[in-house]
Amino acid sequence: MKFQKELKDSIRKALPELDVVIGWCGSFDPLHATPHFIRREEDIDKLEIGPLSVHNLATYLPGLRSKKVGIVVKGCDSRSVIELLQEKLIDRENVTIFGFPCTGVVDQAKIKKALGHVGNVQSCDISDKSVVVVVGDQAHSLKLSEMLADKCHSCRYPDAIISDYFVGDKIGDAVPAKADYEALETFEKLSIPERFGYWLKELDRCIRCYACRNACPLCVCRDHCAAESRDPHWLSQENNVRDKLMFQVIHAYHLAGRCTECGECQRACPVDIPVLMLKQQMNKEIRDIFKYEAGVDPEATPPLLSFKMEEENITEKDW
Amino acid sequence: MPVLEGKELRIVGFLCNWCSYGGADTAGVGRFNQPTDLRIIKVPCSGRIDPLFVVKALMNGADGVLVSGCHPRDCHYAEGNFYARRRLEIMHKFLPILGYEPGRFEYTWVSASEGQRWQQVVTSFTEQIHKLGPAPKIVGPEASDTLSLMQAAL
Numbered sequence: 001m002k003f004q005k006e007l008k009d010s011i012r013k014a015l016p017e018l019d020v021v022i023g024w025c026g027s028f029d030p031l032h033a034t035p036h037f038i039r040r041e042e043d044i045d046k047l048e049i050g051p052l053s054v055h056n057l058a059t060y061l062p063g064l065r066s067k068k069v070g071i072v073v074k075g076c077d078s079r080s081v082i083e084l085l086q087e088k089l090i091d092r093e094n095v096t097i098f099g100f101p102c103t104g105v106v107d108q109a110k111i112k113k114a115l116g117h118v119g120n121v122q123s124c125d126i127s128d129k130s131v132v133v134v135v136g137d138q139a140h141s142l143k144l145s146e147m148l149a150d151k152c153h154s155c156r157y158p159d160a161i162i163s164d165y166f167v168g169d170k171i172g173d174a175v176p177a178k179a180d181y182e183a184l185e186t187f188e189k190l191s192i193p194e195r196f197g198y199w200l201k202e203l204d205r206c207i208r209c210y211a212c213r214n215a216c217p218l219c220v221c222r223d224h225c226a227a228e229s230r231d232p233h234w235l236s237q238e239n240n241v242r243d244k245l246m247f248q249v250i251h252a253y254h255l256a257g258r259c260t261e262c263g264e265c266q267r268a269c270p271v272d273i274p275v276l277m278l279k280q281q282m283n284k285e286i287r288d289i290f291k292y293e294a295g296v297d298p299e300a301t302p303p304l305l306s307f308k309m310e311e312e313n314i315t316e317k318d319w
Numbered sequence: 320m321p322v323l324e325g326k327e328l329r330i331v332g333f334l335c336n337w338c339s340y341g342g343a344d345t346a347g348v349g350r351f352n353q354p355t356d357l358r359i360i361k362v363p364c365s366g367r368i369d370p371l372f373v374v375k376a377l378m379n380g381a382d383g384v385l386v387s388g389c390h391p392r393d394c395h396y397a398e399g400n401f402y403a404r405r406r407l408e409i410m411h412k413f414l415p416i417l418g419y420e421p422g423r424f425e426y427t428w429v430s431a432s433e434g435q436r437w438q439q440v441v442t443s444f445t446e447q448i449h450k451l452g453p454a455p456k457i458v459g460p461e462a463s464d465t466l467s468l469m470q471a472a473l
């Protein structure tokens with residue numbers, strides 16, 4: 001990335017005032033990046049940003065509230081930071097935000113599917129158009145556009161919306177190539193009983209690892225999560241599809257009006273359950289009723305934390 | 320009390336202590352005829368109702384859920400029902416995404432003096448649930464246990 005040097009320079013400048021700066025660096029193989037915690041000057045060189053910078057680092061912020069933290073954000077990540085500010089879960093003066101213009105990140109699940117096998121990756125070269133992965137001495141050339149995460153195709157905020165340092169040239173608010181919820185249309189064509197069956201089938205393979213929750217930047221309850229509480233006992237400790245589905249309903253509902261559709265929940269799921277869809281559908285309703293979008297305005301109040309005496313878009317039942 | 324086999328369905332009602340529970344009581348004291356499918360759970364305020372109660376009830380065997388609180392501007396705690404309205408409205412819209420007919424859940428307002436209105440709400444909600452029939456039930460640990468039972472609907 002051409003502005004990588006500029007980014008490193010800004011981090012170098014800000015680091016003396018900060019406890020840590022969180023970015024990304026190379027990982028166990030050339031196809032993956034991993035979160036990188038920069039504490040000393042010499043850590044800066046390892047920083048790498050690009051289409052492998054998939055993680056939403058905002059997830060670390062609430063846990064580091066008492067520290068002076070720098071964070072590198074994509075456009076979508078910056079929305080999580082804004083939402084955390086909106087809910088006063090982090091303090092603006094303790095966070096230094098480094099933004100860059102994001103041209104999209106890959107979806108590892110798509111690459112895995114295209115290659116069939118991603119063990120022993122020797123190299124991975126990503127250009128503007130293609131992803132060339134060498135696995136077991138065999139080179140595979142994939143189209144970058146087909147490997148991008150779905151959220152990147154419908155992204156409207158490729159530049160960080162909020163930042164203290166912005167490196168590179170802003171792309172400007174984008175008009176998404178695909179209509180917002182196109183991916184959801186197939187689901188919406190299902191009848192109501194078919195939807196019930198759909199969720200049961202998908203959730204059947206859930207292993208209740210709660211990676212979806214742990215990766216979510218806005219799931220901040222930690223040890224008090226309803227999933228593990230015995231009092232109230234929302235979920236049993238049994239292995240059954242009802243509790244698996246109920247947990248996803250809890251997650252979606254607790255994220256109502258807060259979820260920025262960063263997609264971390266789905267990305268983190270080891271068994272590829274489309275859990276993001278529940279939240280997207282929820283957001284669609286929130287947009288219809290409250291004309292509201294989460295994580296774009298640090299001063300805005302989330303819709304479920306306020307009310308109007310007369311609600312314009314709520315029609316109560318006439319008995 | 321067990322549900323009368325074949326005649327009754329399971330309907331759960333969450334009623335606020337100050338208005339709707341009083342309204343239901345008024346209807347009872349006035350000996351208004353009402354269907355008997357509803358089981359009432361009293362809560363301090365409609366604002367106490369976590370909309371996830373609705374899903375939890377449906378997933379655990381209820382066929383319908385009714386929520387009732389004080390009329391807007393009449394809440395004992397001034398604004399509990401205003402917050403409740405937003406939360407419950409969202410849940411109402413969310414149920415069909417999960418695969419429950421939206422009519423399985425309604426929320427409304429009944430004051431302590433409105434025995435008649437209570438009778439009307441219960442009667443028409445019970446009819447609505449009977450029209451929809453029993454809600455899909457999740458049985459067994461695996462999805463296939465439920466799906467094989469659902470074959471007819473799918």
Ligand code: SF4
Nearest residue numbers: 216259261262263265
């Ligand atoms: S629910 Fe999923 S998409 Fe929404 S904020 Fe959390 S991780 Fe991101």
Ligand code: SF4
Nearest residue numbers: 206207209210212269
């Ligand atoms: S990450 Fe996937 S498997 Fe793990 S709890 Fe969430 S939905 Fe279930």
